[in-house]
Amino acid sequence: MVSILKKAIMAVTGLGWFVYVVLHLAGNLLLFKGPETYNAYSEFLVSNPLIIPAELGLLVFLVAHLASAWRVTRENSAARPQPYLERVLSRRGGTTSASGWFSTFASRTMWYGGVLLLFFLILHVWMFKYGDRSGAHGLWGLVVRSFKNPWISAIYIAAMLPLGFHLSHGFASALQTLGLLKPRWYPGVRRLSQVVGWVLAAGFILLPLWALLFAEV
């Protein structure tokens, strides 16, 4: 498939997941409100007739994002079979582009971070979507009791680091790939991308942290 189309698919599906992740955080902050509100929200979602199409849509977006990423990453490493013996990136060389873009840890690790997020996603869906909600306080109880296990909390907190990095490059990069940015917006959108990525990561980290330290089951 044509390079620009692969990148456009990555951008559209990535932005789709970004919107979902924002909604997912907004909804799950209801964890703080206690079992009744949280379980009612969960019930509202699963009883909604749109839930199946939405989930299928997310799955299609995920598969398309992953397939494009796989192809792009393979092609990119094949495009330079012999690496440089010495390479100084623009930021270290002190001459970053006038546009304000430069290679970052986040931009160089999109594939690896994405794969980590995929493993986390599988674990996360298995634990909570298909977990046993029949105990006390239903889903809220399942989530809070799970996070009371410091190991599970640690995994959840650690998994948000790749999310922060992935979004801090991905958000701005997707908009640039789709050609939606004016050049004078570049520095602002790059900063926004980092803020958005790390605010979302921090928001999700609050959930296990609160459950571990403050919640009473």
Added chain:
Amino acid sequence: MDFILKVWRQNGPDAPGRLVTYEATNIPPEASFLEMLDIVNAGLEARGEDPIAFEHDCREGICGSCGMMINGRPHGPGRGITTCQLYMRQFKDGQTIVVEPWRAKAFPVIKDLVVDRSAFDRIIAAGGYISINTGSAPEANSILVPKEDADLAMDAAACIGCGACVAACKNASAMLFVAAKVAHLALLPQGKPERRRRVLAMVAAMDAEGFGNCTNEGECEAECPKNISIAHIARLNREYLRAKFFSR
């Protein structure tokens, strides 16, 4: 000035290569990097050794021939210059300088620091031109071009096809080069009749050469001797998606 050079030596496309250390002595600070290599080569030839092969032509920063990786940077340290515009006074006396060819599957090494950049020519041949009958120049004001468009097109047209963008990109992507050529012509009225056909054909040719995909890092722009903006890559993407998905 004296320098220790570590230069990539490779006899042919399929021959194994390695870094060879040379001493460059009594180099005037006002010598360009290419002139420094000339001095080193004169010494090698005097000793009956094979001189270091490197590509060069205009030596005034407009032909795009002299690209090489100098201390890990395309065209060496500094912004907006080609290798021939890099002067030895930029380096410290006694400094070690590592010189490598561009590294990309689409740019195979011919010898030492010379790579085959004809992949760029094939991309241009796919559509990087306008089809008009040549002849005497038309009346200048018969086609009006807004100043803003002319300026943007000129910024893109400054591309000299040196390949520093490919060399700088971690994915060896040629997007900045193709973007500059597509943008230059798409912005001008003379280029508009063929803009759809052009962008589709040039992107297909780019992909066929085995360049990587753009991941929006901007390292290409940082090393471009003509400071071509990655805003043109966004323009290329818009041109492509428009040609692909929207009717006339």
